[in-house]
Amino acid sequence: MIYDYILVGQGISGTILSHRLISKGKSVLIFDNNHLHSSTKIAAGIINPITGRKFVKSWIIDDLIPEAIKCYKELETDLNIKLVHQANIVRVIFNAESQRYWERIILNDSAERYISKNPDLSSYKNILHPIYDFGEVQNSYRIDVASLVKKFQEEWMQSGILINEQFDFNHLTFNESEIIYKSHKAEKIIFCEGYRSIYNPLFNYLPFQPVKGEAIKFSIDNFEANKMLRHKHFIVPLSKGIFWSGGGYQWDVIDETPSPSFLKNWKSDMNKILQVEPIIHTHQAAVRPAVKGRRPLLGNHPIYKNAYIFNGMGTKGASLVPYWSKHFVNHLLKNNNIDKQVDIKRF
Numbered sequence: 001m002i003y004d005y006i007l008v009g010q011g012i013s014g015t016i017l018s019h020r021l022i023s024k025g026k027s028v029l030i031f032d033n034n035h036l037h038s039s040t041k042i043a044a045g046i047i048n049p050i051t052g053r054k055f056v057k058s059w060i061i062d063d064l065i066p067e068a069i070k071c072y073k074e075l076e077t078d079l080n081i082k083l084v085h086q087a088n089i090v091r092v093i094f095n096a097e098s099q100r101y102w103e104r105i106i107l108n109d110s111a112e113r114y115i116s117k118n119p120d121l122s123s124y125k126n127i128l129h130p131i132y133d134f135g136e137v138q139n140s141y142r143i144d145v146a147s148l149v150k151k152f153q154e155e156w157m158q159s160g161i162l163i164n165e166q167f168d169f170n171h172l173t174f175n176e177s178e179i180i181y182k183s184h185k186a187e188k189i190i191f192c193e194g195y196r197s198i199y200n201p202l203f204n205y206l207p208f209q210p211v212k213g214e215a216i217k218f219s220i221d222n223f224e225a226n227k228m229l230r231h232k233h234f235i236v237p238l239s240k241g242i243f244w245s246g247g248g249y250q251w252d253v254i255d256e257t258p259s260p261s262f263l264k265n266w267k268s269d270m271n272k273i274l275q276v277e278p279i280i281h282t283h284q285a286a287v288r289p290a291v292k293g294r295r296p297l298l299g300n301h302p303i304y305k306n307a308y309i310f311n312g313m314g315t316k317g318a319s320l321v322p323y324w325s326k327h328f329v330n331h332l333l334k335n336n337n338i339d340k341q342v343d344i345k346r347f
C-alpha cells in the first residue's frame with residue numbers, strides 16, 4: 001500500500017493534522033516514540049486572549065478562538081470525552097505600572113469581548129496573601145490537550161495507523177513520486193516532531209529556539225476553584241481539587257528532566273502568594289517548540305518537494321494548531337497558498 005501521508009510526531013500538531021487529513025479521506029501512517037519528547041503531554045492547554053506582563057491581545061486571537069473551540073467541540077462529540085473547559089482568568093495587577101497597562105487594554109475596543117466587567121476574586125481571596133489589584137479575562141479556555149492526544153494514541157494504535165517507535169532518518173529515502181521508510185511507502189511525509197526537529201536533517205536549518213518549561217500538579221486541603229488565576233505563576237483548576245501550575249522559560253538546558261531548582265523557586269514563590277501550603281502531586285518537564293519570531297513553521301522543503309513541516313507552535317499549541325492545521329490542509333489538498341507569516345519560505 002502507498003499511503004497518502006506519513007506523519008512523524010503525534011503531539012497536538014500531528015494529532016489534529018492527521019485527524020483533518022483522515023477526515024478528508026486521506027490515508028495516513030503516523031510514527032511517534034510513545035510521546036517521549038512530548039510538550040503536549042504536560043501542557044495546561046490554556047487559550048489566553050490577553051497575555052504577558054503588559055496585557056496585550058494575543059496574535060490573531062479573534063480568528064484562533066472560534067476555530068479552536070469548533071475543532072475541540074467536534075472532537076469531544078467524536079471521541080466522547082470532555083476537552084473544552086471555559087474558565088475566566090483572574091489577572092493579578094502587581095503595581096501602578098501594571099495598573100496602567102490594564103487600564104490601556106480596558107480602553108481598547110478590540111479587546112472588549114475579552115475583559116470581564118465584573119472581576120471577582122472571591123474564590124481565591126481566602127487563600128491569597130493581599131494583592132495590589134486584579135482584573136479578569138473572559139472568553140478564555142483550558143483545553144485538555146493531553147487527554148486528546150492520549151485518546152487518539154489508543155484509537156490509532158488499535159486501528160494500526162500509529163506505530164510506536166522512534167523515526168530513524170537513516171531509513172528514509174526519496175524518489176521522484178514517493179518516499180520510502182523501511183517497508184512503508186507514501187506520497188508525502190510531514191514532520192510534526194515538536195522541538196526534536198532540531199535533530200531533523202531536512203529541517204534543522206530553521207531557527208528553532210527550544211524552551212524548557214515545567215509543570216506541577218498540586219492540591220490544597222479543602223479548596224476548589226473554577227477560575228484560573230495568573231499570579232507570578234498560573235494556577236489552573238483541573239478536576240476534583242487538583243491544580244496545574246508552572247511555566248518557566250529555560251533556554252540553556254534542553255531536556256525533559258524536572259529540575260530541583262525550578263521546584264525550589266516555585267515553592268518559594270507559592271509561599272509568597274499563598275497563605276496555605278500546596279500539596280505537590282507530580283512535577284514534570286518538557287521542551288516547547290518555540291521559534292525565532294514566534295510564528296509557526298509550515299511548508300515544503302526547498303529541495304525534497306514531498307517533505308513538509310508543521311511545527312513551531314511555541315507556547316500556544318492549544319490555540320494555534322486547529323487554525324493553522326486547517327490552513328495547511330487547504331494548502332496540501334487544494335494547493336492554496338500558505339500565509340507568508342508562517343511559511344518556512346521566510347527563512
Ligand SMILES: Cc1cc2nc3c(=O)[nH]c(=O)nc-3n(C[C@H](O)[C@H](O)[C@H](O)COP(=O)(O)OP(=O)(O)OC[C@H]3O[C@@H](n4cnc5c(N)ncnc54)[C@H](O)[C@@H]3O)c2cc1C
Pocket residue numbers: 008009010011012013014031032033034035036037038039040041042043044045046047165166167168192193194195196197212213214215246247285286287288289311312313314315316317318319
Ligand atoms: C510547561 C508547559 C506548559 C505549557 N502550557 C501551554 C498552555 O497552557 N497552552 C498552550 O497552548 N500551550 C502550552 N504549552 C506549549 C504546548 O505544549 C506546545 O505548543 C504544543 O504542545 C506543541 O505541540 P507539538 O505537537 O508541536 O509538539 P509535541 O507535543 O512536543 O509533540 C511532538 C511529538 O513528536 C514525537 N517525536 C519527536 N521526534 C520523534 C521521532 N524522531 N520519532 C518519533 N516520534 C518523535 C515526540 O515524542 C512528541 O510525541 C506548554 C508547554 C510547556 C512545556
